[in-house]
Amino acid sequence: MDWRTRLVQPQQLAPTGFKSLTVPTYRGSTVLFDSQADVRDDWKQQQDRYTYGLYGTPTAMELAARVGQLEGAHHTFTVPGGQAAITLVYFALCSAGSHALVPYSAYGPNKEMASNLLKRLGVEVEPYDPLIGADIAALIRPNTALIWTESPGSVTMEIQDIPAICKAARALGVPVAIDNTYAAGVLFDAFAHGVDISVQALTKYIGGHSDLLLGTVSVRNEHLKEVVGDTFKQLGLAVSPDDCSLALRGLQTLGIRLTHLEKSTLAIAGWLAEQPMMESVLHPAFASCPGHEIWKRDFTGSASVFSIKFRDEIPAAQVEAFVNALKVFRIGMSWGGVTSLALVYPNLERPGKNYGGRLVRLNIGLEAPEDLRSDIEQALRTGIK
């Protein structure tokens, strides 16, 4: 053969039999078949055979299976991010004319999709009070196709009574999905508490280093696997095997990171709760967090993200000055990485509540807790008069 042909279709020259501790990063769009009769275009690579890179290379499939095992799922799909996971659930379960329920405290872009894209496609998404519990039954209609939950809620941290919501939904045959990102799939056992679908932004704790975007959708049973898989295939939710490889590495240190982050975060939140300018600390392990009793009943621990609400006498401009004065904490979106972050949320839409630009969300990272505490101390002195 010509050298050009050999360049394109090489023999493997390296010795076989390499054994390492890591999952290889398999890149590939085309998957080879042994004969024309074997050719398939099917997302069910788990039970049948590999068909196309779009549905995951072995690297993505390994990540999906490991996250699924951690969550106790029947099956897990990997998708390009947490928001893609939310999209997949909506598109799998809702059609024109459907009604869905989403808590006020849900991740912002979930609500944004509800009031824009989904509305345009004829799906009505109704917001509800995250603390509603069993009373959710009264909001369920004959066309309700999906109930979202998220616990704790984004930014305002309400803990939901998931078992009560799932019981009411199951009685009326409505599937319940949870955005389980906070719990990293481990601090809250979503399937044991009754949910049908659990999504995570692996971008947060499983990635763990602010350098990748990935998500997962885990399902309880074969029926939901079929329904979600069919839509997964059509949406073309491809993931990068390189990102999956980083997430697999992140999984190896998830346990030790969560343990350390919980401890540091509790220490800093506890100290903040004693500061005179604080109205409340919204951290699930504190009685000041709405739904704290449910957290004690249902969770096995807490994570690194929480919010603080300054007293109403403190002008919003001073809260902003406090955030700007932080030096170790950085200003930025997302959380779950090794770096401590702070962000003011000026436009939170929570009926009956006005946070007036006085709510700051903090993410505690892996810096020494003493440095984080002295950073907050100096920023409070600088910003709050």
Ligand SMILES: *Cc1c(COP(=O)(O)O)cnc(C)c1O
């Ligand atoms: C970050 C986040 C998402 C979205 O994840 P991306 O990977 O950034 O798309 C979804 N839900 C929650 C609760 C999040 O915090």
